[in-house]
Each structure stands twice: as C-alpha cells, then as structure tokens.
Amino acid sequence: xxxxxxxxVCTGTGGVASGSKxxxxxxxxxxxxxxxxxxxxxRCSAQRVGxxxxxxQDVLVDVIINGEKTTxxxxxxxxxxxxxxxxxxxxxxxxxxIVDKDYHTFHQKQTKVxxxxxxxxxxxxxxxxxxxxxxxxxxMALTSMSSQEIVNIVKNSNxxxxxxxxxxxxxxxxxxxxxxxxxxxxxxxxxxxDPGAFMDRSVMExxxxxxxxxxxxxxxxxxxxxxxxxxxxxxxxxxxxxxxxIEQCYEAGFLGKNTFGSGFDFDLKIFQGAGAFVCGEATAxxxxxxxxxxxxxxxxxxxxxxGLWDRPTVLNNVETFANIPRIILRGADWFMRxxxxxxxxxxxISLSGKVKNTGLIEVPLGVTLxxxxxxxxxxxEGGKSFKALQTGGPSGGCIPEELLDTEVDYESLALAGxxxxxxxxxxxxxxxxxxxxxxxxLEFTQSESCGKCTPCRIGTKRMLEILERITTGxxxxxxxxxxxxxGHYIRATSLCGLGMTAPNPVLSTLRYFRDEYEQHIRNKxxxxxxxxxxxxxxxxxxxxxxxxxxKRVCPADAIxxxxxxxxxxxxxxxxxxxxxxxxxxxxxxxxx
Amino acid sequence: xxxxxxxGQKVTVRKLSTILDAVRKLDIPIPTLxxxxxxxxFGGCRLCLVEINGSPKPVASCTTFARNGMDVTTTSPRLxxxxxxxxxxxxxxxxxxxxxCERAGDCKLQxxxxxxxxxxxxFGGEQRVYEKKDNNPFIARDMEKCILCGQCVxxxxxxxxxxxxxxxxxxLRTKICPPFENDLNCEFxxxxxxxxxxxxxxxxxxxxxxxxxxKEVDTVCPYCGCGCNITLHIWRNEVRRVxxxxxxxxxxxxxxKGRFGYGFIHSPDRLKKPLIRxxxxxxxxxxxxxxxxxxxxxxxxxRGGIHxxxxxxxxxxxxxxxxxxxxxxxxxxxxxxxKENYGPDAxxxxxxxxxxxxxxxxxxxxxxxxxxxxxxxxxARY
Ligand SMILES: Cc1cc2nc3c(=O)[nH]c(=O)nc-3n(C[C@H](O)[C@H](O)[C@H](O)COP(=O)(O)O)c2cc1C
Ligand code: FES
Numbered sequence: 001x002x003x004x005x006x007x008x009v010c011t012g013t014g015g016v017a018s019g020s021k022x023x024x025x026x027x028x029x030x031x032x033x034x035x036x037x038x039x040x041x042x043r044c045s046a047q048r049v050g051x052x053x054x055x056x057q058d059v060l061v062d063v064i065i066n067g068e069k070t071t072x073x074x075x076x077x078x079x080x081x082x083x084x085x086x087x088x089x090x091x092x093x094x095x096x097x098i099v100d101k102d103y104h105t106f107h108q109k110q111t112k113v114x115x116x117x118x119x120x121x122x123x124x125x126x127x128x129x130x131x132x133x134x135x136x137x138x139x140m141a142l143t144s145m146s147s148q149e150i151v152n153i154v155k156n157s158n159x160x161x162x163x164x165x166x167x168x169x170x171x172x173x174x175x176x177x178x179x180x181x182x183x184x185x186x187x188x189x190x191x192x193x194d195p196g197a198f199m200d201r202s203v204m205e206x207x208x209x210x211x212x213x214x215x216x217x218x219x220x221x222x223x224x225x226x227x228x229x230x231x232x233x234x235x236x237x238x239x240x241x242x243x244x245x246i247e248q249c250y251e252a253g254f255l256g257k258n259t260f261g262s263g264f265d266f267d268l269k270i271f272q273g274a275g276a277f278v279c280g281e282a283t284a285x286x287x288x289x290x291x292x293x294x295x296x297x298x299x300x301x302x303x304x305x306x307g308l309w310d311r312p313t314v315l316n317n318v319e320t321f322a323n324i325p326r327i328i329l330r331g332a333d334w335f336m337r338x339x340x341x342x343x344x345x346x347x348x349i350s351l352s353g354k355v356k357n358t359g360l361i362e363v364p365l366g367v368t369l370x371x372x373x374x375x376x377x378x379x380x381e382g383g384k385s386f387k388a389l390q391t392g393g394p395s396g397g398c399i400p401e402e403l404l405d406t407e408v409d410y411e412s413l414a415l416a417g418x419x420x421x422x423x424x425x426x427x428x429x430x431x432x433x434x435x436x437x438x439x440x441x442l443e444f445t446q447s448e449s450c451g452k453c454t455p456c457r458i459g460t461k462r463m464l465e466i467l468e469r470i471t472t473g474x475x476x477x478x479x480x481x482x483x484x485x486x487g488h489y490i491r492a493t494s495l496c497g498l499g500m501t502a503p504n505p506v507l508s509t510l511r512y513f514r515d516e517y518e519q520h521i522r523n524k525x526x527x528x529x530x531x532x533x534x535x536x537x538x539x540x541x542x543x544x545x546x547x548x549x550x551k552r553v554c555p556a557d558a559i560x561x562x563x564x565x566x567x568x569x570x571x572x573x574x575x576x577x578x579x580x581x582x583x584x585x586x587x588x589x590x591x592x
Numbered sequence: 593x594x595x596x597x598x599x600g601q602k603v604t605v606r607k608l609s610t611i612l613d614a615v616r617k618l619d620i621p622i623p624t625l626x627x628x629x630x631x632x633x634f635g636g637c638r639l640c641l642v643e644i645n646g647s648p649k650p651v652a653s654c655t656t657f658a659r660n661g662m663d664v665t666t667t668s669p670r671l672x673x674x675x676x677x678x679x680x681x682x683x684x685x686x687x688x689x690x691x692x693c694e695r696a697g698d699c700k701l702q703x704x705x706x707x708x709x710x711x712x713x714x715f716g717g718e719q720r721v722y723e724k725k726d727n728n729p730f731i732a733r734d735m736e737k738c739i740l741c742g743q744c745v746x747x748x749x750x751x752x753x754x755x756x757x758x759x760x761x762x763x764l765r766t767k768i769c770p771p772f773e774n775d776l777n778c779e780f781x782x783x784x785x786x787x788x789x790x791x792x793x794x795x796x797x798x799x800x801x802x803x804x805x806x807k808e809v810d811t812v813c814p815y816c817g818c819g820c821n822i823t824l825h826i827w828r829n830e831v832r833r834v835x836x837x838x839x840x841x842x843x844x845x846x847x848x849k850g851r852f853g854y855g856f857i858h859s860p861d862r863l864k865k866p867l868i869r870x871x872x873x874x875x876x877x878x879x880x881x882x883x884x885x886x887x888x889x890x891x892x893x894x895r896g897g898i899h900x901x902x903x904x905x906x907x908x909x910x911x912x913x914x915x916x917x918x919x920x921x922x923x924x925x926x927x928x929x930x931k932e933n934y935g936p937d938a939x940x941x942x943x944x945x946x947x948x949x950x951x952x953x954x955x956x957x958x959x960x961x962x963x964x965x966x967x968x969x970x971x972a973r974y
Contacts, residue, residue, distance in 0.1 A: 276762070293759050298635035298655030300610075451740055451759060451766020452636045458681040458715075461764045465717040482714065489677050492649055493638045 005044040005088060008062040009075075010119060012051025012205050013198070013237055018058040019076065024048055026077040027061075030084050044088075047128075050206020052119025053360030054106060057099060060119075063087055073099045102378055106357045109376045111338065113346045114322045115362045118206030123241050126248040129209040135254055137328035138216045142262040147177050150221035154324070156332035158344030163189055163280070163317030164392070164421045165497070166343065166410035175304035176222035176314035184224030185308045186215055187315040189285060190231040190238065193277035194393030195444060197424045199348040200318035202360050204231065204238035207322065208245040212268065214321030216254065217328060219266040222314050227268040230285050232275045242270055277394075277448035281496050282307075282315050284450065295450045296496035317422075319348055339365035340409050347408060347420070353390070353427035354381050363408065370404040373427055384429040388512070392421025394441040395501030397508025398434065417508040419501060433530035434513040435520055439467040441505040445498060455490040456499030462486060463506060472533040475521035484510060529591045532576045536592060541566040543588035550580035550589065596662035611653035611664055612640055622666050623675060623704050625682075625789055626741035627654040630843065631750055634742050638678050639704070642666050650674065676708050684715035685764065686790075687736050693791040694732075697803050700789035701739060720765065728776040730796055730852050731785055735767055738792040744768060744784030751845060754778055782851040786835065786844065795852060801832040810837075813850040814952065815945045816972040818842065820850050831857050856946050866919035867911040931963065940967035 009015070009024040027046035052060060057073035063083065064070075070093045072083060079097060087093045121128040129135070141150050155170025176184065188211060192200040204211060215227050231239050246268055249255040257265050271289050273279045279294040286308045288294035307313025323345055327335045336344040343365045352358045355377030363372060369389055373379070380386050388398040397418030399406060406412050410420050428437060446460040463486050469475050487503030487510075494500045510517060519525050526534040539550070539559075544566040551559040551567060558574040561567030569580070569589075581589045595604045598615055605614045610633065615622050625637035635655035642653045645663035650671060653664075665671070683705060690696045722735045742759070745768060749755045756778035761767050770776050785793045806825040813820040821840035825833040834854050838844040856862060914922075930938050941959045943952050952970060959968040 278762075295759065298633055298652065300633060300655055300657060447763045449763045449766075451762055451764075452634075452742070454636070454638050454678050454681055454739075457740065457764060457766060458685055462681065462684065462715045462717055486677075489674060493641060493674055493678065495635050495638070495652070 003043060003088075004066055006062075006064040007044075007046040008049045008064070008119070009046060010051060010058055010060045011048040012055070012058075012118075012202055013235075014051055014055030015058045015060070016237065018055075018074075020048075020059040022077045023059050023061065023075050023080065026080040027084075030080055047122045048124065049120060050118040050123045051202040051360060052107075053115065053202070053362075054103060054357070055360070056358050057103065060099070063093075065091075071099045071103060072097045073103070102357050105378065106359070106361070106376055109371065110362050111346050111364045112362050113326055113335075113338070114203060114210075114319055114348055115206070115360070116326075117210065118202055121207070123206050123208055124244055126209060126245065126252060129207070133329060134209050134325075135213055135252075137325035138213045138254065139260045141217045141220050141328055142260045142264055145220075147221050147223055150217060150328070151177055153327060153332045154221070157327045157335040158332075158339060158342070159320065159323055159327060159335065160343045160410065161317055162319035162323075162347065162423070164395075164419065166420060169316060169320055172304065172314060172316070173218065173221050175302065176224070176312060179305055179312045181312045183226065183309075183311045184222060185311055185313040186219050186222065186224050186227040187285070187289075187308065187313060188215055188227070188229040188318055188321055189280060189282070189315055190229055190235070190318045191273055191280035191285060192232065192235075192318075192422065193275070193280045193448070194395075194422055194424055196350060196352055196426065197393055197422050198350055199360060199423050201235055201238055203318050203322050203348070204235065205241055208238075208241045209249075210322040210325055211242070211318055212245055212249060212255070214316075214324035215268060216259065216266055217324050218314060218316065218321065220264060222312075224312075224314070225265045225267065227266060228289055228308075229268065229270045230273055230279075230289065231270060232279075233272040234275050239270060239272060246270065276450075277444070278450045278496070278498050281498060284496070285315070286313065293450075295452050296498070298495065319423075340407065342411060343409050347423055349408075349423045349425050351377055351425050351427070353425075354384065354429040354432070355379065355427045356381050365409045366407050368405050368407055369399060369425075372408070372425065373404065377427060380427070380429050384431060386427070387430055387432055388428045388434065388437075388509075390418075390426040390428060390437065390441075390505070391424070392419035392501075392504070393424040394444045395419060395498070395504055396421045396424070396441075397504040398428070398437065398512065399508070400512040417511055418504065421501075431528055431530070433471075433526050433528040434509040434516045435467060435471055435526075436528075436530050438505040438509045439464065439471060442467065442502065445502040449498060449502075453493075453495040453499060455493045456495070456502065459486055459490040459494075460499070460502050463490070463503065467506070470517065470520045471526070471531040473520075473524045473531075475517075477521070479521060480510060480514070480517055525592075535576060536571055537569050537574055537576065537578070537581060538571075538590055538592075539567050539569055540588045540590060543586055545586055545588070547585070549583045549585065553579045553583045555579065594658050594660050596658050596660065596664060598664045599666055605658055609658050611642060611644075611651075611656050611658050611662070614658045615642070615653060615664075615666055620666055622653065623707075624654060625700055625704070625739060626743065628743050628746070628787060631743060631746040631787075634746065636740060636742055637682075639675050641671055641674055643668060643671060672708075676710070679704055679708050679710055680713050680715055682739050683710060684713055684717060685719050686739070687719075687734075693737070694794040694798060694800075694803070695791035699791060702790075718764065720767075722767070726775050728780070730780045730782060730848070731776055732794045732796045732799065733776065734792050734794075735769070736792075737790045738768055739790055740766055740768065741789060742768070743787040743789070744793060747783045747787050748778070752779070752781055752783055754781075757784070780848040780852065781846065782848060783845060786846070786851075795833065797852065797855070798833050802827045806832070812949045813846070814947060814949055814972075815847075815849045815853065819949070820846055822846065822850055824854075865913050866916060868914050868919065868922060869909050870912050871909040927963065936964040937967060939963055939965055940969070943968070943970040945970065945972050 007027050009020050011020050031044050059075045061072045061075045062069050083094055151174045159169045160166040161169055190200050190204055229242055255268050259266055273288055276294050278284050279288045281296050283297045284294040303313045339345045346362050346364050348362045351361050357378045361376050386401055388400050390398045399416050399418055403416050406416050413420050442464050446464050449456045451457045466479050466483050487507045490503050491500050516527055519527055524534055529535045546564040556573050556575045558570045559567050581591055593604050594607055598618055601618055603614050603618050623639040625639055626634045633655045635652045640653045641650040643650050643665040690702055720736050724734050726733045745758055748757055757768050757770050760769050785795055806827055809824045813822045820842040822834050822836050824831045831854050834851055836844045836846045943955045956968045959965055
C-alpha cells in the first residue's frame with residue numbers, strides 16, 4: 001500500500017478531559033498491531049497535538065492520508081477500529097462521524113497566527129516546533145540583530161499587550177532596554193485567572209516553545225538574563241509542557257549560557273501561582289514570585305524601573321510573547337497590516353455562551369463583534385434571539401445588539417462601555433437575565449478582591465448586596481442610582497485594575513438594559529424568568545395530560561392532581577427548583 | 593528638588609517626595625488612615641486622594657511622587673464626596689460600640705467620622721463577625737474593628753523585622769492574623785498596637801483602665817541603655833499606660849518591656865519599707881560554714897572567694913521591718929566598717945532597672961564618688 005498516514009489527536013485539556021489519551025493509545029496500539037504494522041507502519045504515525053479551539057466536539061482526530069485531511073469528532077476508543085478498517089485500510093471515511101460544516105466555517109473565518117501551531121504540531125517535541133521554523137527568529141535575533149533593532153521591529157508592528165490593558169509592547173521593551181541594571185527580569189504572565197478564559201492555557205499547552213522563543217527574543221531586546229514564566233498551578237498540563245520545553249531548550253543550547261552560541265546568557269524558570277485572580281495583576285504577580293502575598297503595590301515606580309525584587313522588569317502576557325517570533329520572521333509590516341490602525345495583529349478569543357459554535361478562536365483586530373457571533377459562532381443556539389455580548393471577562397461589560405458592529409480593538413470596546421480584557425466573550429440570549437449576569441460577574445471579582453483598598457473590598461460587596469436585593473424582589477427606588485454612584489466611585493478610587501474594572505458589568509448593563517433592572521424593582525418580575533424569587537411556575541390546564549411526571553419529581557410535594565386530570569402547583573409550597581418544568585414532556589408548565 | 597503647586601501655593605520638596613509629603617509640608621489637612629511616614633507607602637484606604645490638573649482621575653497622594661510643575665488640588669466637592677463615601681463604606685463594616693471602645697477619643701476613624709458628620713450611613717449589609725479570642729498575655733485583637741490599613745503588618749515586618757502577622761483571606765473577609773489564625777506568639781513589642789488607628793489592637797492591661805483625664809508625664813525608660821523616651825499616662829497617681837511620642841529620639845518606637853513592663857510600679861509585692869536580714873548569732877553551729885568559712889565578698893580575683901552559700905538564705909535568717917533611719921544607720925555603719933577593714937573595692941553595688949533613671953544615676957555616683965569604687969553594675973549595664 002502506498003500511503004503516508006498521519007493521525008493527529010487533540011490533547012489539550014479539553015481533549016484530555018474527553019478521553020483523548022485513551023484514543024491516542026488505541027490508535028498507536030492499532031498501528032503497531034500485527035498485519036497493519038506489516039503493511040505500512042513505516043509511514044503511519046499517530047501523534048498528539050494541542051487544542052484547536054473546538055473543544056465542544058472533542059476528542060477531535062485528524063486523519064491525514066497523503067496530505068488529505070479528514071476530521072472526526074467525538075471520537076471514543078471503541079470507534080478507532082472502524083475508522084481504521086474503513087477509512088485507513090479501505091479508503092472510505094466513516095461519514096457519520098466526520099465533523100459537519102460548522103467545524104469548517106468556524107475555522108475558515110479565522111486568521112491563525114498565535115494559534116497556527118495549536119492542533120498541528122506535537123507540543124512536547126522541540127523538533128516538531130523547529131520543523132515549522134521554530135527558533136529561527138530567536139537565532140536571528142541573538143546572532144544578527146541589536147537590541148534596538150528588535151525593539152524597533154516590535155514597535156513598528158503595533159503589537160499591544162494581550163493581557164488586557166493593551167500597552168504598546170515595543171514601548172515597554174524600549175523602556176526596559178533603556179534602564180541600566182546588572183540584573184533585569186523578563187516575566188511571562190500566564191496566570192489567566194478570568195473564569196472561562198482558556199486562551200493562554202491553550203497556547204502554553206499547544207505551543208509552549210513559541211512562548212519561550214518570544215521570551216528569549218525579549219530578553220535579548222531588553223538585555224536581561226533572567227526570566228520567569230508565572231503559571232497557575234491549576235494548569236498542570238501547561239506547567240508540564242512548559243517544563244519539558246524549557247529542558248529541551250537547555251539541551252539544545254537555546255537557554256542557559258551562551259545561547260545559540262551568541263555569547264548571550266538567559267535563564268528561564270517556571271513559577272507556579274496558587275491561583276488567585278489578582279495575581280494576574282503585574283505588581284501582585286511580582287510580589288507573589290517574591291514569596292509575599294499577591295497584593296498589588298502602588299505604582300510609585302514603573303515595573304521597567306523597579307519591578308521584581310526592585311529590579312527593572314518587563315512583564316508580558318503569554319499571547320503577546322507568542323506573537324513575537326512570528327513578527328521577527330514575517331516582519332513588522334505584515335503584522336501591522338493584519339490589524340487596525342492602532343493595534344496590529346490578531347486576538348485570541350474564547351467564545352462561549354449561547355452560540356452554536358463555542359471554543360477558542362483567533363481573529364484579526366478590527367473584525368466586528370457581529371462577524372464573531374454570527375459567522376464564526378454560527379449565530380444563536382436554538383433559534384432564540386440575541387441579547388448581549390459580554391466581553392473582557394469578569395471585568396468587562398455587556399454590549400447590546402445595536403452596538404454589534406463595534407470593531408474588536410482596545411479603544412472601540414472601551415467606548416462601548418466594555419473592555420478587550422484578556423479576550424473572553426460570552427454570548428447572552430433572551431433567556432439570560434442581565435441583572436443576574438452582572439451579579440454573577442461581580443460575585444467573582446468581589447470574592448477575589450485582595451482586600452487591600454476600601455472601595456474594592458467593601459464597595460464591591462455593597463454593590464453585590466444591592467444586586468442580591470434586586471434579584472430577590474427586595475429592590476427599592478433609589479437602588480439604581482446608588483449602584484451607579486458606587487460603581488463610578490469604585491472605578492475612580494480603586495488601587496488596581498481589579499477594582500477599577502469590577503463595576504463594569506453592572507455599569508454597562510445599567511446603561512443598556514436599565515428597563516430590566518426597573519422591572520425587577522417595580523414589578524418584581526424577571527423578564528427572562530431567571531431570578532428564582534421572582535418567577536412563578538404554573539400548569540396550563542389545557543395542555544396538561546395529567547401524566548403525573550411533575551408530581552413525581554417535585555421535591556416539595558407542591559403539585560397535586562389526579563391521574564389524567566390537569567394538575568396544579570401550590571405556589572406556597574413551590575421552591576421554584578424548576579424540576580417539574582424540565583420533567584414535563586408536553587410543555588404544560590410555564591415560568592413567568 | 594521638585595517644585596509644585598498645591599491648592600495654589602508653591603512648595604519645594606526633595607526629589608522622590610510624595611505629593612502627601614508636600615501637602616504635609618504646607619500643613620494642609622488631608623485625611624489618611626493607612627499612611628505612616630516611617631513605613632513603606634501602602635495606598636489602601638484611598639482617603640488621601642487629590643486631583644492633579646490634567647489627569648482625569650484622582651490619585652492617592654501618599655503613593656504618587658511629586659513632580660515639577662504639578663498643580664494639585666486637595667479639596668473639592670468631588671473629592672470630599674469620594675472621601676465621605678469611603679468613610680461610609682468603612683463604617684458600614686465597623687462595630688458601632690464607640691461608647692465602650694478602648695480607643696474612643698483617640699481613634700482616627702472616629703475622628704474622621706466626626707469631621708465628615710456621618711450620622712447616617714447609606715450602606716448597610718454584611719459585617720465581619722469574629723471570635724475575639726487570643727490567648728496572648730499582652731495584645732487584645734478585635735479584628736471586627738480592623739480597617740485593613742496594614743500599618744501593623746508593615747511595622748512588624750519593616751521596623752521590628754519579625755513578621756508575626758500578615759493579610760489572609762480575600763474580599764470582605766480579608767483579615768490580618770498570625771499564621772493559621774494561631775494565637776499571637778511574637779516578641780510583644782506592641783508596636784502594632786501603637787500604630788493601629790482604631791480599637792482593633794489594644795493593650796490587654798489597659799482594658800477599662802480609663803480613657804480620659806490622664807496626667808501625662810514624660811520620662812525616660814529605665815530598662816536599658818537605649819534610654820527611650822516614654823510618656824506615663826497617670827490616673828489618680830497610678831500609671832495606667834505607657835506610650836512614646838513620635839517626635840522623641842526613639843521616634844515613638846518601644847519594646848515589650850518599655851511598653852508593657854510597668855506592672856511592678858503598683859505591684860502589691862513591691863517593698864515599701866526597708867527590711868534588715870537577721871540571722872542567728874552563732875553561725876558556726878552550721879557545718880556548711882565550718883568547712884568553708886565565708887570570705888568577704890568581692891575579693892580581688894574575680895569570683896574567687898565568693899562561696900555559693902553566702903548567696904543562699906540562711907535557713908534560720910529572717911527579715912525585720914525597720915524605719916528608714918535605722919536602715920540608713922545600719923548601711924552607713926556596715927559600709928564604713930567594710931571600707932576600713934578591706935578597702936572600697938570590697939564593696940559593690942547592683943542597681944535596678946525598676947528604679948528611675950535619676951535614682952540610678954545617684955546610685956552610681958554614690959558608689960564612685962563617696963565609696964570610691966567602680967564596682968557598680970545594673971541589669972541593663974549603663
Ligand atoms: C485583576 C487583574 C488581573 C489580570 N490578570 C491577567 C492575566 O491573567 N494574564 C495577563 O496576561 N494579564 C493580566 N492582567 C494584566 C497585567 O496586569 C498586565 O497588564 C499584563 O500582563 C501585561 O502584559 P501585556 O502588556 O503583554 O498585556 C491582569 C490585570 C488585572 C488588573
Ligand atoms: S493614606 Fe493614601 S491611601 Fe491611605
């Protein structure tokens with residue numbers, strides 16, 4: 001048989017959770033089993049690759065025969081045999097398991113720069129990375145470029161920090177280069193504390209070498225010889241793969257003394273964080289590495305002057321670093337033209353919520369939110385209508401339908417009352433209550449406040465209490481004004497970005513969905529029927545068949561009725577758990 | 593040097609001064625709760641906010657360097673509104689028991705609430721509830737009153753070098769405590785108590801010992817050679833608390849003995865009348881002295897000659913209370929005798945940290961000038 005066969009199994013965290021390790025083992029076992037090994041084991045291999053972003057359909061497996069790729073979704077170990085015999089041996093793909101159109105539209109609309117290796121190469125193998133031009137940029141930077149030249153390229157590329165604030169990376173590096181010190185540090189921020197964010201995680205797991213290469217180039221550009229990668233310990237796979245990558249680099253002479261034979265020394269270590277949202281904040285992160293409590297410190301000095309252990313420090317996000325090798329290889333112009341006038345390149349976004357296609361995507365800066373929701377995301381699930389797009393994680397805001405043509409970049413999102421943040425996007429549809437959504441995000445930031453400054457520690461708690469009041473029917477006139485006042489107060493007076501942005505979910509929903517708040521307060525009603533204390537379940541007598549399914553599942557014994565006759569809910573006893581609503585096959589139970 | 597304008601007044605400060613330093617130099621009042629001039633900048637309370645012309649948001653003056661040409665405003669309706677909201681928030685999570693609080697009248701938070709006239713609070717809600725048990729001998733810790741200014745943490749770490757406490761937990765439940773919430777077990781210098789702006793940290797021995805009508809007497813701590821300046825807080829002729837002022841040579845810092853070690857003053861065990869020890873005439877009746885006849889103490893050659901038994905109480909000795917005149921006569925006679933028979937160096941004096949510095953001074957003078965010996969020492973060696 002004359003075939004080159006390559007099988008790629010997703011082993012990102014999403015894949016592993018869905019059982020990709022077993023799938024990969026089964027493929028490997030099948031390949032090496034007698035018969036098959038004899039016919040083409042030489043040219044057949046199964047390898048692990050990083051996350052390709054569409055975790056909802058994991059385990060995803062590519063079968064590439066002579067360069068022709070077929071992708072299977074939801075692969076289980078017991079499906080491997082059939083894929084092998086029908087597709088690989090006999091050449092007929094197993095049609096019913098192949099990904100559908102969505103998978104392709106999901107990917108077609110994207111521009112993959114940072115994610116280009118994720119899902120394509122084996123993240124645990126430095127040779128796989130080198131085969132796709134890996135470490136070429138670092139070698140170039142170290143052996144044939146000056147620090148200032150590198151800084152200039154990064155400046156011209158218009159790359160801005162992907163950690164949230166969007167500070168121009170080239171400028172940051174220039175500051176770092178200009179300040180002289182015997183010891184300087186380069187830090188990679190891989191804390192990624194936003195709930196629901198997995199951009200940096202996928203990059204660290206799927207392409208760890210790109211991050212390291214970016215850091216090596218940064219070290220040269222800023223003339224620092226010590227680096228840290230700060231990763232939260234809850235990312236064990238990222239830690240493991242980065243550790244392997246670092247070891248491989250030391251072996252290959254890309255890290256340590258005299259890297260790439262250039263005479264330049266650079267040592268790199270991983271520091272595992274204990275998992276606090278605030279430790280993603282640059283100064284808190286440095287305190288954490290110093291062994292102190294991760295609390296932001298006032299910015300009397302810029303980090304470029306006095307950062308880690310009071311030494312000049314350049315700190316960038318994972319995605320920021322992963323962009324660097326590409327910029328060096330393909331040029332500042334190429335990168336700049338990918339984005340908008342003010343920010344070059346692409347942004348990795350984790351798209352979740354009520355859209356058809358959820359997952360990790362990468363788009364050029366400047367695409368509109370509408371394109372993301374309707375083209376890449378495939379629109380709203382289940383024919384429901386769109387309500388809002390929450391961007392920027394817990395510190396971000398909600399953007400309504402009428403602003404969906406907003407372009408994705410730092411300024412436009414801020415203008416719309418939200419932020420780019422680390423790139424989380426959650427789609428909300430008509431079944432989402434905006435007050436409850438705001439409460440959800442505030443709950444998170446409030447409990448993650450480091451407690452250092454008054455507005456963030458007590459102010460966010462008081463805001464949350466007002467929201468709790470509103471969602472449980474105890475809201476009063478004046479609450480909204482108080483919320484707004486507190487929100488603006490916290491934004492203006494907090495010590496660090498956590499507090500300054502914490503009111504965003506509330507302020508933005510108040511701005512665009514004020515009527516929903518008012519309905520909660522004045523009519524004691526939740527229009528989306530989400531807030532438990534404000535909804536009533538009842539049975540439509542005309543529809544109820546009297547099957548008794550609801551009665552059987554009711555934990556409060558609140559449903560009465562004789563068989564084959566319409567049942568009734570005693571609202572006094574009802575605990576509003578919604579179990580009956582889900583149990584009714586005839587849609588006879590309403591929730592208002 | 594840096595020159596800037598504050599509320600229209602020009603002021604020049606040293607490089608790397610904060611705006612707050614400059615504000616203080618002009619003696620303009622600005623509320624602060626977390627700032628301490630001797631500790632690293634913190635920026636937690638957010639009361640010291642000021643406006644800088646050209647910057648959209650107010651900044652914390654305690655954590656912003658003064659720069660040439662800055663135009664700073666320390667008060668405006670907006671700033672006062674923000675400050676008042678901050679105070680309301682702090683008070684919304686603060687016990688309202690000023691009536692019985694140890695620090696009432698001496699509490700920075702109470703004073704600010706008073707200045708800002710906060711009679712009603714727009715904010716209510718959850719308050720921290722903690723068990724107030726800490727079985728240490730000196731420091732009462734009521735963490736419900738803690739406003740998380742962090743001064744105790746910083747003084748413990750930066751001045752004492754001890755680091756016995758730190759921040760723990762997150763959000764509203766952020767709390768300052770020893771590791772694992774154990775009882776405080778440190779050197780009990782009480783520096784944290786001294787810097788605490790509220791009633792969160794107080795001395796256990798001061799509890800219900802009065803808040804008003806103290807007579808303050810400045811003196812010098814007798815305990816060691818540092819000679820820290822202390823202030824005795826006296827109520828009806830009784831020392832009820834010891835503190836130290838910031839402008840003293842010891843900058844207000846004290847140690848455990850200076851701050852808490854004054855219990856001896858009014859101790860019932862304290863001797864108030866002289867006692868003379870009496871022993872049976874015929875000490876030779878006791879074999880221990882027969883074999884080892886006692887040599888005069890402080891014979892030349894170090895400890896040689898001092899027999900241990902001369903330090904221990906004779907089993908049949910006892911004390912007799914005498915008048916001061918009798919005691920002085922006795923002392924004068926014996927000292928004269930010893931000096932005549934054995935010379936002045938046969939005499940030595942040991943003084944005590946629990947006397948005043950003046951008394952100690954006189955004591956050594958007496959030994960050196962009157963008796964004529966340098967055999968004089970003190971438990972703190974000065
Ligand atoms: C509360 C808070 C959390 C943050 N979390 C992260 C994070 O998880 N990852 C990150 O890269 N940046 C985070 N940041 C932003 C960092 O402070 C910093 O601006 C960024 O890492 C700088 O890198 P960049 O210039 O490449 O964006 C956070 C900021 C705040 C205020
Ligand atoms: S004194 Fe400046 S923030 Fe507290």
